[in-house]
Amino acid sequence: MSNSYGRLFRITTFGESHGQAVGVIIDGCPAGLEIDIDFIQKELDRRKPGQSAIVTQRKEADKIQILSGIFEGKSTGSPIAMLVWNEDAKSKDYEHLANVFRPSHADYTYQAKYGIRDYRGGGRSSARETLARVAAGAVAKLFLRKLGIEIYAYTSQIGELVLQKPYKALDLNLVETNEVRCPDRALAEQMIAYIKEIRKQGDTIGGVVSCVCKNVPVGLGEPVFDKLHAELGKAMLSINAVKGFEYGSGFEGVKMRGSEHNDIFFKENDKIRTKTNFSGGIQGGISNGEDIYFRVAFKPVATLMQNQETINTQGESVEVMGKGRHDPCVVPRAVPIVEAMAAIVLMDFYLVHKALNFKNL
Amino acid sequence: MSNSYGRLFRITTFGESHGQAVGVIIDGCPAGLEIDIDFIQKELDRRKPGQSAIVTQRKEADKIQILSGIFEGKSTGSPIAMLVWNEDAKSKDYEHLANVFRPSHADYTYQAKYGIRDYRGGGRSSARETLARVAAGAVAKLFLRKLGIEIYAYTSQIGELVLQKPYKALDLNLVETNEVRCPDRALAEQMIAYIKEIRKQGDTIGGVVSCVCKNVPVGLGEPVFDKLHAELGKAMLSINAVKGFEYGSGFEGVKMRGSEHNDIFFKENDKIRTKTNFSGGIQGGISNGEDIYFRVAFKPVATLMQNQETINTQGESVEVMGKGRHDPCVVPRAVPIVEAMAAIVLMDFYLVHKALNFKNL
Amino acid sequence: MSNSYGRLFRITTFGESHGQAVGVIIDGCPAGLEIDIDFIQKELDRRKPGQSAIVTQRKEADKIQILSGIFEGKSTGSPIAMLVWNEDAKSKDYEHLANVFRPSHADYTYQAKYGIRDYRGGGRSSARETLARVAAGAVAKLFLRKLGIEIYAYTSQIGELVLQKPYKALDLNLVETNEVRCPDRALAEQMIAYIKEIRKQGDTIGGVVSCVCKNVPVGLGEPVFDKLHAELGKAMLSINAVKGFEYGSGFEGVKMRGSEHNDIFFKENDKIRTKTNFSGGIQGGISNGEDIYFRVAFKPVATLMQNQETINTQGESVEVMGKGRHDPCVVPRAVPIVEAMAAIVLMDFYLVHKALNFKNL
């Protein structure tokens, strides 16, 4: 158990891949926020299966239904419950997995931990759970929009295909113009072709999602344990298939000397700025007003359309091959999930900072 | 505020670099655990300043004092309060910083967030706070030892000097045989020489700490938000100067295909094992019994013994140069800190799993 | 916001009186528990409106629907989402209240706190929310039953009609044999007649629910802040209309001397017992194995079928009179709610104690 996330803006998700519904309760949304349901739906549409040729072909409308917490179009301060009904679950495709542990899936660890496992579609370990995060993240985005905060995630790597340009050299408005969500058109086409090729081989591939948060006010983050980047890291690492997180200069920064890496302060129009931003917008665990940027590594999907060796629940050697409908690469659909989790973290920290910040005490 | 960490095994730290003391309260240590104070002290000694030529020369005994929670040598289930008195604080070395924001330090963000700042030695943002983590981590290690769990961290990169061998090819017992805590003797010497050279230049350098956790039982980790690697990631990212975290195949794994990356299950002496371990011992956010391993990126120390451009609290351009005693590279002293945070996370998850796990309900 | 309760066994509720649904997510139910849906429904039936002549006549089936967390009849360790659809909401009965603050209701404070208010049926402040607690409490009871723990609540006072007998002199199996849930038949009849008379006058009346928990193991409760009785107290005080909580000797006990009040220990069949039980089964905040008993005070319902003076949202004097369907006394329906909250507290503390309790460390 640990299906809640956040301190003041707190989400609790539920639901399995082939259960009745997947949903979320948001507790701690300030009252008076206009809830634009169309926007929430649009965000879900960015994540939903069947949206393009390079993602799973499971057909779900993923239509959001709001059960509580909204009155006359606005949040009331009461918990906002939202859910999506599962409509296209084909549990038959999973019957052969009831007694088999798929390699690099959560089948074995769930069985070992809980002694029972809903094997249909991966049950609770399915990335279908992330739709609840996207719905909650959409609400957070509606709030952050009031503060001028913008969040842009995009695909920056698929397998060996790497987007070398820094985010400042990109037009982030291009992200949604292609199926793989890479803001470089030429590279996007290569990525799409590559994923199609991988799929044809019954194989899968990993990738990286990059994310930039603009106009974050100075002061978000709660040292020493809930540093802003620490919580962003946890939020990202909690997404299915994530293997790594780095912000600012990240792992590359370790090769630099302090004299290269330090971001020099200067003043620009009454605002304190830094000349470079190796800090990634966060210093001492607190936002400094510069762009926050980070990268999230996603492993290749574990379900293959190939025979794989494995064992069954009796410990006997067997072969397994994916049936059903799966993503050859999670990265394109992960883009809105990364944004959603970033929005949830930023909103939560904004509220905590607001609580404790007194101008004249 | 967020100076507590953990759910059931919960630590709360306090103290500034040049305040009276730095300490920790552990709440949730099971009763009956023998508390080996010498061991706690030894762990602190691994972290303490002045221990070698390549770390800060601040002279602190860092002698642990236990104020509560122990009776006749054993934990009682009551909170364990431990502290270390600050003895060698030289606050004069910091007076010139009272009104200056050092580049890439937390000076500016603390001032902006709190409107007040204890500038002496970095105040609360100083890595001196991590001694409290090491003390608490030592208690966690005493507990984990009862379960046979072992944790080994080591320096695997300093600047461009990279330890290429995987951890299985290393003798981890060599870690403590050299000042830089790298288990490859030849590389360790190069690293030490390199850090000395960097220091001579008044500069600093980053690096990577790798960590391996052995004999972790199957079942630790609490999806969907408190996945084991997500919490390990947060714990590591909360350490001063950390910029990135990856586990198992990490960022490199994104280049792999599923058919290469999947860890094939097999049975060995009644135990379910995997042939490879790109999963890093964690699947679906839950430990699978294989070794857990991860890497933590540390940026170069921000304080330089060089002149740097910056601004003061009035926004005027000034120059600043470090005085006092500083590390040219945090990595050697970070090794026990990484271990401590790993121990705290594993113990906490062990307790949560124990709470919820019923064999015959 | 604070719609979650519990540490390890944690419930999050949502829903308004006239919204689409009211429900709960249980996070932290151990896997492998048989979920007897009929039992959950029976518990809801004990709370539901329209069940007798002395309660509100709103007609709700209150049929439980489980959306997640159960597989083949058993809990899986994943969140259990349950809800009830609102079917008989008559929001028209509340239109006259949109701009009026009913005396001693939450209308004014909700409006002042949130700046917006779902006035229909009291919105989130309606006791309809408690059905979510009863559903969750039913799951907790299924768990506690495995441990042999039994919980009995009953009506012990309606207005001036007081059940003078101590619980040991009562046959608690009679509680469900009458509409007012008082285990003394003669007094029950008086109470029922009295409530009917009160209703006829368009008035309401308060009362007391007493509760006994049997076979609670020694050791539950987490000092110093989460003492067992402190958490039971909070849980009860969080129920709508509750004004007081006392356990064991309670407020009467303050008149006693220590020499009268102390419970003398003795040994009975290898079990440590106390001769008296003024402690109410809890000493130092921890259960001692004796019966836990406590009393919960409920104020008279605020909605009257009489004209009352009040003000509207403009601050103008107006008169208001209840429409719709209301309870003349909440106590009979509060009995299962008190039991549910007690069950949730006990289960939660049981899990926490299990986590931290090692026989041979």
Add this chain to the structure above:
Amino acid sequence: MSNSYGRLFRITTFGESHGQAVGVIIDGCPAGLEIDIDFIQKELDRRKPGQSAIVTQRKEADKIQILSGIFEGKSTGSPIAMLVWNEDAKSKDYEHLANVFRPSHADYTYQAKYGIRDYRGGGRSSARETLARVAAGAVAKLFLRKLGIEIYAYTSQIGELVLQKPYKALDLNLVETNEVRCPDRALAEQMIAYIKEIRKQGDTIGGVVSCVCKNVPVGLGEPVFDKLHAELGKAMLSINAVKGFEYGSGFEGVKMRGSEHNDIFFKENDKIRTKTNFSGGIQGGISNGEDIYFRVAFKPVATLMQNQETINTQGESVEVMGKGRHDPCVVPRAVPIVEAMAAIVLMDFYLVHKALNFKNL
């Protein structure tokens, strides 16, 4: 374990009666608050032992020492660690208790729960722990003072001696003019004489502390679980020896009809008020701007200067008689503790409300 309390203003206490020190870490005190150490000390002096003839004669200076979180007289936003060294512990007086379970003490339950017990002075179960609460409460009072919030607790009952007047008929400035802290001089003298008589008999007596909170702004309290009175109730019930809590009309209110009990709204100088205040300043779990008042029941102290029957850890019948220095009645010293816990709750809820409250979203 559960030695932390509060959400945003969060305290963590440690220490045993005869250990080295008792203390507290405050996490979440807003930065910039002037910390008046003299005031903190004065609050501790109101609680300290040996202050008068009717309390325990243990001689402790209870001098507060602040270790962190303050810079140039103001809070910095970092954790404030405060402690008091134990100086007059006479552990010899407790040696005869090492193997005996004192009636109605926490000896047996601590032993059973933890398997180990610091029997000296009651260890962690001693009310000496409450000094940490008073120190933290003093900081909360300094904050609340900025908002104009005032908290007055007083002794309203000792045994059968009951202060019948409502708080509005009392001069609360008289509380500190007598040793028993009763604002009615004549009754105070009777109470003092009574307690002396009880002490002479080697016996003890219970009592009630009443508390009034004035000028609490409208809007504090977080339904549905963290209603303001629910959290006040938990906070009070967590104090040693407390057996009951009621607010507003409390247990007496259950006898009233709704038509008597409802508090009629009216407007006074642009402020919404109620004509009566049976609600005790809280409606729907949220403060309504009227005075908050509540009562807390304390049982008679368990330690008697008389022989009592009991059993030892072997289960054998033995006799036990208190040695050492004890209170014949905890109530006089409990007055500042009740105020402290009330202050902590109000400050915490103030911060949470501030976080979530937006005027124009």
